[in-house]
Each structure stands twice: as C-alpha cells, then as structure tokens.
Amino acid sequence: MGDEQGAAPTKQRRISQRGIATRERILEAANRLMFVRGVNATTLDDVREASQTSKSQLYHHFADKQELVRALVKYRGELVLQRERGGLERLRSFSGLVRWRNALVQANSLNNGKYGCGLGSMAVELSDQDEQARSMLSETFAAWEKLISDGLHRMRESGALREDADPEKLATGLMAALQGGYLLANAAHNIAPMEVALDMALEHIKSFLSEPSGEPTR
Amino acid sequence: MGDEQGAAPTKQRRISQRGIATRERILEAANRLMFVRGVNATTLDDVREASQTSKSQLYHHFADKQELVRALVKYRGELVLQRERGGLERLRSFSGLVRWRNALVQANSLNNGKYGCGLGSMAVELSDQDEQARSMLSETFAAWEKLISDGLHRMRESGALREDADPEKLATGLMAALQGGYLLANAAHNIAPMEVALDMALEHIKSFLSEPSGEPTR
DNA sequence: CCAGTCTAGGACTAGATAGTCCAGGAAAAG
C-alpha cells in the first residue's frame, strides 16, 4: 500500500502542522460530500468550499482528483477498519456477533439506510474506473473479513464453534449479506432488508455452533 | 408510470417503426455503455456515437439525460425480470434454486465478475441522486424478490418447505446475498465471494426443508 | 402528388469543471 503522494523521493518536503491540518480538512470534507453524493457527482469546487480551502491547496496536497479519491479510499478504509477493530477484535462468542450486528444496524438506521456503506458504494462506483482504487478497496474488504474470520477462529479454538465450520467462508458470507443488506436498504430507504440479511448470515453461523445441550439450530 | 415525453396531452405524436427502432437503439447503447462505465461516467456523446444517432434524436426521444436514465432503469429492470421469470417462474424444488444459482454464477463469471449486477450498481449510483429512479429500482428489486418468494411459497405448499419457513424473509436474504456477492466479486475481480454468498443463502433455505432424510440436492 | 407532420443530422451555445499560474503571506532557519 505504500504509495507516496507524488513527491519526488529525493526532494523531501517540509510539512507543517498547518499543512497537515489542511490536508486532513480536505479529506474530511471530501469524505463527507462523496459519502452522500457519490464520488463522480462531487466536484472539486464542492470540496474546496466545504473544506474552506482553495484550488491551489487541493492541488498542492493532491496531484489531481484521482489522487484525492485514492487518498479518500485509504482514509475511509482506515476509518472503517478502526471502527470495526473496536467491535471485532475481542469477538469470542456468538452474542458478540449479535452485538456487532446491532451496532451496525443502529448506525445505519440513523439516516434510514439512506447512504449505504461508504466502502461498498465506492467499490461499485470506482471498480470499473480506477484499477488502483479497486484493488485498495478489495484489500480493505479482505482486511475487514479477516477481522471477522479471526474472531470466528477464536470461537472455533475455544470450542464455541464446531470443527467443520469454515471461518473464512462464514466471514465472506456475512460480509456479502452486510453489503447486500446495505444496498437493498439504501434502495428501499428502509433498514429492514439489512436486518433480514444479517440475521440470515448470523443464523447460518449459529448452525455451526457446538451443541452443549440444546437442539441444533431449530 | 405514465409520464409523457413532454408532448402536450392533446397532441398525440405519430411514431413510426423507424422511430421506435431508433429509440430502442439508443436505449440499447446506453444500457451497454452505462453497464460498464456507470451512469455518471457515460456522456450523451458516447451514447450518440455508440447508437449511431445524433443529438437531436436523443433529445427527440428523451427530454434530457435524467429521462434517458430513467428509461434505462425501466428497460434494464424489464430485461432482468424477464430473464429471471424464465428461471424462477416454475421453481418448485430446492434443486431448481441450485440451477438458478448456477446460471447466475456462470453468467457473471464470463467477465470474471467485472461488472456486477446491472440493477445493483444503478441502485448505488442513483439512489442518492434521483428519487424517481430509486423508487423504480426499489420496486424492481421487490418484483424480483417476489419471483423468488412465490417459488418458495409453492415449495411450502407442496410440503417441500416446512411451515415455519418465511418465504419473504428467505427471498430477501437470498437477494441480499446475491447483491453483496456481486459487489464483492466486482471489487475483487473474482467470482468466488459471490458463490460463497449464494451458497450460504441456499444453505439457509435448505435448513428449512422438510426432512424425509434423503433429499437429493444436486 | 401535395401538404403536413415526423425523423435525422450536426453545428452551435452556455455553463460547469478539472487543472494552471502567480503573487503574497506565513513559518522556519540562521
């Protein structure tokens, strides 16, 4: 992932606190605007205005719009992964997954599912347009899935999950249900499909829980 | 959705075969281009060139780009529903679902999952941009889900599916898995996540099958 | 075959948008 912002390797730029803050302000504004309007429907002038900066600053910190978008992909990816690490890093039980599900649903129901997943929508918009962005997004999804599958591995090692459970596949299925849920909820302006989808995926995982006493699933 | 092309209601336009063919050619070209590049990244000049028509024809048949896009949403929706009707209308068994799954996977693997679902990608791109397009897409998704849930209802009535199965929820879950699968496959340029996601949803449905043990699934 | 209406072609315009440039100001270095 280590790609520099276009600065020559020999000539190292001094970068001041103010500069860093400006760059951050631009990214933050781009993130906000492009989340609601989409990447292609957001102009640099929109970003400039919302970030209280100027054209030359934009082009000082980012070579062109494509680089800004790529930086945003990275930025948003890190935000999501950081948030998800909080909810998944210590995942050790099925009830932890349920709590994770509830947090996502609640977060998305604040705006009635209106805007979908920040990563998923970028993936749809950019995949056929910017190969580098696509591969970064793909890696981010993989890292996100790994947070889930790591948790499922822990559950399997602790005996909560049966041996024949495949954490990677379960994580992929859960992620697909999540993304599909976001998409349908966004289209319908209704959070329900997202809940149904996540519940399906959780039910599927549940069917791999070890059965200390009770019936298998139902 | 009977909205006229801007013509006054009293004055009805004659429309010739040639005109119909031109309109169709435009829609077909827009469909093709916007499928691979996305709606916003496709210009009217692209459409004009690809359809071998001219600006005035575009604006003769469609009031503006928004109307063209809306017509495309309808057009593509009808295409998908027609295709899906073929695969789902006579669905009566689990193995029918498996065949349906295989057909979708095979169709999408032709281009390595590169372009996702024509409806899903439009939904992501247009939902926050054109309320009317969003609601049409939402209705199309609902109709698609209904094709599935109708099949599941038939399965329940015939006793293949248990009484406690909820066809609507199962259909929503399957649709979400499908859309999420498309999205992840598109981002990864790899069909595998779509297969995993669909298999999860089918497995979930399978868990609601009546159990006279040996139910052949393949 | 004539008139009126529909269809086609493509040049043209207005506006938006990505990207450039340069002058002035702020911050660090000595």
Added chain:
DNA sequence: CTTTTCCTGGACTATCTAGTCCTAGACTGG
C-alpha cells in the same frame, strides 16, 4: 532580523458536456 522555503488565495484557461436550434429529408393521409 533576513532569507529561504513552504503554504495560501483566487483569478484564469482549456476542455468537456448538457442542451438548443435550424435545415433537410422521409413518411403518411388525403
């Protein structure tokens, strides 16, 4: 305090794109 380097502002340009307009040709009904 002076110099150098970096940061900021915003006017400016070239280009792209949606949308308009005018002319010519084709079809249909009488």
